[in-house]
Amino acid sequence: MGIAAGTGSGSPMLLAALVLVGALGLVMAAAWLMVRQRRAELDRREERLMAELHRLHSQEDELAARTAETERLRTELGELAAERRRSLERTAGLTADQARAELVRAEQSAARREAAVSVREIERQAKADGEQRAREIIASSIQRLASEQTADTVVTSFPLPNEEMKGRIIGKEGRNIRAFEAVTGVNLIVDDTPGLVQLSCFDPVRREAARLTLEALVADGRIHPLRIEEAHGRSSEEVERLCVRAGEDALLAIGAATGESAPELVRTLGTLRYRSSYGQNVLGHLVESAHIAGMMAAELGVDPELVKRAALLHDIGKALSHRVPGGHAAIGAEFARRHGESDEVVHAIEAHHGEVEPRTLEAVLTQAADACSGGRPGARRESVEAYVRRLERLEEIARSHDGVSKVFAMQAGREVRVMVQPDVVDDVRAQVIAREVAKQVREELTYPGQIRITVVRESRATEFAR
Numbered sequence: 001m002g003i004a005a006g007t008g009s010g011s012p013m014l015l016a017a018l019v020l021v022g023a024l025g026l027v028m029a030a031a032w033l034m035v036r037q038r039r040a041e042l043d044r045r046e047e048r049l050m051a052e053l054h055r056l057h058s059q060e061d062e063l064a065a066r067t068a069e070t071e072r073l074r075t076e077l078g079e080l081a082a083e084r085r086r087s088l089e090r091t092a093g094l095t096a097d098q099a100r101a102e103l104v105r106a107e108q109s110a111a112r113r114e115a116a117v118s119v120r121e122i123e124r125q126a127k128a129d130g131e132q133r134a135r136e137i138i139a140s141s142i143q144r145l146a147s148e149q150t151a152d153t154v155v156t157s158f159p160l161p162n163e164e165m166k167g168r169i170i171g172k173e174g175r176n177i178r179a180f181e182a183v184t185g186v187n188l189i190v191d192d193t194p195g196l197v198q199l200s201c202f203d204p205v206r207r208e209a210a211r212l213t214l215e216a217l218v219a220d221g222r223i224h225p226l227r228i229e230e231a232h233g234r235s236s237e238e239v240e241r242l243c244v245r246a247g248e249d250a251l252l253a254i255g256a257a258t259g260e261s262a263p264e265l266v267r268t269l270g271t272l273r274y275r276s277s278y279g280q281n282v283l284g285h286l287v288e289s290a291h292i293a294g295m296m297a298a299e300l301g302v303d304p305e306l307v308k309r310a311a312l313l314h315d316i317g318k319a320l321s322h323r324v325p326g327g328h329a330a331i332g333a334e335f336a337r338r339h340g341e342s343d344e345v346v347h348a349i350e351a352h353h354g355e356v357e358p359r360t361l362e363a364v365l366t367q368a369a370d371a372c373s374g375g376r377p378g379a380r381r382e383s384v385e386a387y388v389r390r391l392e393r394l395e396e397i398a399r400s401h402d403g404v405s406k407v408f409a410m411q412a413g414r415e416v417r418v419m420v421q422p423d424v425v426d427d428v429r430a431q432v433i434a435r436e437v438a439k440q441v442r443e444e445l446t447y448p449g450q451i452r453i454t455v456v457r458e459s460r461a462t463e464f465a466r
Contacts, residue, residue, distance in 0.1 A: 155189075156199045156211050160218065166190055168223045169197065169214075179225035182419060182456065183232050185408035186210035202391040202409060204274035209239045243270035250283055254290040254308045262339035269312075271319045276388075282319075285373050286312050293369035300361070307362050310348035311369045313341065317349070329353045387413070390445060397444065398437050398453070403429065415452045416441075422459045430455040 160166065170177050170190060177188050185206050189198040199214065201207040212235035217223045220231075244263070247270030251261060272282040293311035294304040317332025324331050333350035348363040350356045358364050391409040398407040398418045403425035408417045418437065420430055434455045441451055 156207055158197050158199060158211060158214055160195050160197060163194065165218060166197065168221070169217075171223065175225065176223050176228065179228050180210075180214070181408075181410070181417065182458070183225075183228055184210035184213060185406065185410075185417070187408075187410035187415075188214075200411060202388050202413070204276070205239060205243075205271055208242075208274055209235045211235075212238055240267065243267050243273065246270035246273040246283060250287050250312065253287050254294065254312055256305070256309060256312070265313075265316070265336070265339040265341075268319045268335070269316055272315070275318060280374065282315055286315055289314065289366075289369040289373040292372050293365050296365050296368065300365075302361055302365070306342070306344055307348075307365050307369075309341075310345045310362050310366045313345060314349050314352045314366050314370060327353070327355060329355050390447065393445060394441065394451070397440050398433075401433050401436065404433070413447065413451065415454060418453065418455045420455055420457050422457050425457060427457065430457045 160169075168176070169180070169188070171179075177190070180186075180188055185203075186199050186201040188210075189200055191198075197214075199207055199210050201210065209232065213228065213232045216231040216235060217227065220227070244267045247266035247268070250269060251266065269283070269286075272286065275282045290308040290312040294308040297304040297307040313332065313336055315328065315332065316335060317328030317330070320331050320335060321328040329350050329352060333346050336349055337346045344360055344362050347356070347360060348358075348366040351358040351363040352366045352370050354367070358367060391413045394409045394413060394416050395407045398404060398416050401418075403420050404418055405421050406419040408419075409415075410417055416437065418433065420433065425433065434453045437455075438451075438453045441447075441453070
């Protein structure tokens, strides 16, 4: 009974002991397997290291062999160089130092020759560049002088009483300045210059009318499109009166009676007060030519009055040449014939450039007086005449298209403003006109930079409240 009871109570402890022994066995087995795997891995790593060490030993042996071969080749090369030098010395009869000195002398001589050639080339190039630079400086100086003279010819400065007036002239969103340019055909330049604006136009008569218009507008203070049109109308009439007065003064200057000349001839002669030829004022040139012709006629015993009249009118065609095709001599002769001038005067006008053979003494004296007045030092500059002709040709090209009402060459010929009739030309046709004018200008004219062609199509509606 006692034994049975003790056995029954000891069975769990025995089972636990058995389980613990089994677990320890498993742990020891796992540890043993791990040790075997670790040992196998270490063996493999040792084999790799031994193989790498063997390879390094092989490379070291190969490098030592190559180093020895390099030293042997270097020694052989040194011996060959020494032998070659000895051979050269024996052949040339010179030592190495002597040969080096001879080589240096030869190189120095060659360097001196090359330096001399280079110096001559540099001097030649410098001389050519100097001449080219001198020509550029002279041309630039002449161009600047011509530009100043051209600016004086085509630009009029107009003083303003205050800076506020610039804003009135420009108007809301530029309305007034656009209307002014459209009505007068003159470019109005408003820049940062204090108290000053500029009027730019190659036609001096048109520019003078614009100046008087702007003067009236500034004096009145009310500036808007309708006032601009009214002021320009009055200014144009004033310029007409000034032209008539200038023509009468020119006739009086040579001692001719103004009542004997046709009014249209007097007015046309007066317009030359605002024109220049080769930089010389045409009306002043005519009066000067008349005085010279009169003095020569008096010396020769010829009637000076007839000769002076022929000389005074010989360039009157220049007032019409921009509207009538042909040379100004033929145009002036026909104009004088229509207004009752004598055959002697008409012949002197048409023959003063040799286009017609001079048959009278008056014609010959007119030629001589023209040459004396135009040929004196400082009288003329050809650049202005060519410039004005180019601008006149620009306007002629644009005016030749159908539907064009007004054409103005502006901004010293850099822009052509073309005003078209809105009831004849639509928007598409306006684009076509601009393109055709630009194409014709490119084909016919030579000009610096670029020229902008602006076609303006404007419709107006006017009613009166009564």
